[in-house]
Amino acid sequence: MVSKYAWLLLLFFICLTGNFAKAQQLDDYIAKYTAANGKDYLQPLANAFGASLNSGLYRSAAIKKRSLQVYVGLIGTSAIISDQKKTFVAQPEGLFEPKAPVEVSTVFGSGESVTVYGENGTSYTFPGGLNVKAFPLLIPQVTVGSWWGTDLTVRFFTYNFNKNIDRVNLLGLGIRHSISQYFPGIPVEIAAGYFWHHFTLSDFLKANSSLISLQSSYTKDMVTFYGGLGYGNSNMDINYVFEKEDPIAFGLDYNNNVRLTLGIALDIEPVVLNLGYTLARQSLISVGVGLRFEKK
Amino acid sequence: MKYILNILMLVTPVLFGSGCFVEKDAETDLVLSFNLQETYSFDITGGFNESRIIAKEEFTDNLDIPEGARVKKVDVEYVAARIVELPGNTATEGIKMQAFVNGSPFFAREEALGFSQDLTVIHDLNETTVVALREQLFTYVDDNITNDEDLIIGIQGIPNPTDKTLRATITVRLQGAVTIASAFF
Numbered sequence: 001m002v003s004k005y006a007w008l009l010l011l012f013f014i015c016l017t018g019n020f021a022k023a024q025q026l027d028d029y030i031a032k033y034t035a036a037n038g039k040d041y042l043q044p045l046a047n048a049f050g051a052s053l054n055s056g057l058y059r060s061a062a063i064k065k066r067s068l069q070v071y072v073g074l075i076g077t078s079a080i081i082s083d084q085k086k087t088f089v090a091q092p093e094g095l096f097e098p099k100a101p102v103e104v105s106t107v108f109g110s111g112e113s114v115t116v117y118g119e120n121g122t123s124y125t126f127p128g129g130l131n132v133k134a135f136p137l138l139i140p141q142v143t144v145g146s147w148w149g150t151d152l153t154v155r156f157f158t159y160n161f162n163k164n165i166d167r168v169n170l171l172g173l174g175i176r177h178s179i180s181q182y183f184p185g186i187p188v189e190i191a192a193g194y195f196w197h198h199f200t201l202s203d204f205l206k207a208n209s210s211l212i213s214l215q216s217s218y219t220k221d222m223v224t225f226y227g228g229l230g231y232g233n234s235n236m237d238i239n240y241v242f243e244k245e246d247p248i249a250f251g252l253d254y255n256n257n258v259r260l261t262l263g264i265a266l267d268i269e270p271v272v273l274n275l276g277y278t279l280a281r282q283s284l285i286s287v288g289v290g291l292r293f294e295k296k
Numbered sequence: 297m298k299y300i301l302n303i304l305m306l307v308t309p310v311l312f313g314s315g316c317f318v319e320k321d322a323e324t325d326l327v328l329s330f331n332l333q334e335t336y337s338f339d340i341t342g343g344f345n346e347s348r349i350i351a352k353e354e355f356t357d358n359l360d361i362p363e364g365a366r367v368k369k370v371d372v373e374y375v376a377a378r379i380v381e382l383p384g385n386t387a388t389e390g391i392k393m394q395a396f397v398n399g400s401p402f403f404a405r406e407e408a409l410g411f412s413q414d415l416t417v418i419h420d421l422n423e424t425t426v427v428a429l430r431e432q433l434f435t436y437v438d439d440n441i442t443n444d445e446d447l448i449i450g451i452q453g454i455p456n457p458t459d460k461t462l463r464a465t466i467t468v469r470l471q472g473a474v475t476i477a478s479a480f481f
Contacts, residue, residue: 032327032329032473092373094373094374094471095373095374095376095415095417095471096373096374096471097374097417097419111322111323111324111325111477112325113325113327113368113475115369115371115475118373118374119419119421120404120420120421120422120423120426121372121421121423121426121427121430122371122372122373122374122421122426123371123372123373124371124373124473125325125327125369125371125473125475126327127324127325127326127327127475128324128325128326129324130324131322131324
């Protein structure tokens with residue numbers, strides 16, 4: 001019963017607009033699958049979610065040695081869902097025969113179901129996907145510095161919706177340290193950082209992600225060009241009920257993911273706008289809108 | 297500079313203004329599982345003949361079909377049976393049985409079944425009965441068709457050996473699914 005609303009709230013969290021009056025229970029999409037097919041059905045979601053959490057974390061590598069620097073912003077990311085992330089090869093589950101493999105939709109794939117036929121009028125239907133072209137996420141973020149060239153980032157969201165969803169929580173923490181402060185005179189700023197996120201949606205979904213990154217930026221007037229190389233890991237634990245009878249639990253990993261980020265930021269004090277692109281197994285776009293305060 | 301600003305101003309609402317980037321009004325097929333399972337208890341010598349009535353509401357109430365959804369099809373995935381032996385049973389070889397849906401034979405031939413805690417799939421079904429059952433269940437869930445006729449599922453059989461006492465429970469399970477199409481957003 002918890003998951004009846006859990007999927008809707010996950011979408012509420014990740015989607016900024018959308019007509020939820022018609023929204024279906026997303027757990028019905030996966031309730032047809034046990035862990036074997038369920039993992040492949042949901043893996044693109046785990047990839048997109050993990051990659052999105054690890055994105056939009058910085059828009060400059062400049063961290064002063066010791067000065068008050070505060071950034072308060074809203075980070076929007078959008079994972080791009082390519083065609084190969086929209087299908088997987090599944091086999092009928094339960095006691096249905098034959099167990100012939102067939103190409104079906106992932107959670108992001110076509111809405112069309114696929115039916116395989118057995119003997120004597122029996123048949124088995126695989127559910128469709130959500131026809132998703134991209135996967136957006138919106139995250140509030142505060143970054144405060146600096147102490148000896150170090151700043152801290154916090155991302156936080158929590159809400160108790162109703163008796164079915166007792167909690168939706170996001171906590172992200174990050175620390176960055178300026179490398180360029182040790183090399184006076186170099187024309188670019190360089191920083192290294194570590195970021196960690198934890199997301200829960202009642203008992204239905206738990207996700208963790210982490211990112212180690214080396215960042216660089218170059219500022220000319222109001223424009224900052226930034227980039228970074230990162231190494232990220234994420235995992236997602238899913239719990240639901242198969243065919244209204246059997247509880248299913250499994251984990252999804254998105255590990256060993258090297259990412260290259262390039263972006264541009266516009267600083268119109270105190271407003272900072274930025275646009276970035278991350279090239280990885282799960283590529284994505286990030287946009288930030290925030291306010292920056294700095295003690296001169 | 298103004299050019300960059302304009303791009304950012306344009307990209308932001310476009311990125312966030314389209315929900316989950318789902319094609320608007322695109323339908324998605326949901327598959328809702330159901331099972332019709334009946335368990336019969338026997339303490340008899342000789343043949344048995346039992347039936348159960350399943351009302352339309354008994355079937356539809358468990359499906360939780362969302363309002364406005366379009367029903368596309370009903371699947372019968374498999375039919376299985378299980379016979380669990382009870383103390384005092386002397387029909388040691390099990391039973392020979394046939395199942396019926398609204399009086400029509402469900403199995404292609406009489407099945408000989410032994411005792412087991414696990415469900416045994418019945419591979420040879422009567423296709424005519426399966427198709428008729430699918431059609432009846434479809435009328436239960438499709439808003440455009442009214443059909444209040446009950447579904448009657450029965451079993452008939454005899455212990456093996458035939459002159460022995462059968463003390464057992466017989467479970468017949470029909471596993472299926474209803475496919476509906478509905479716009480997510």
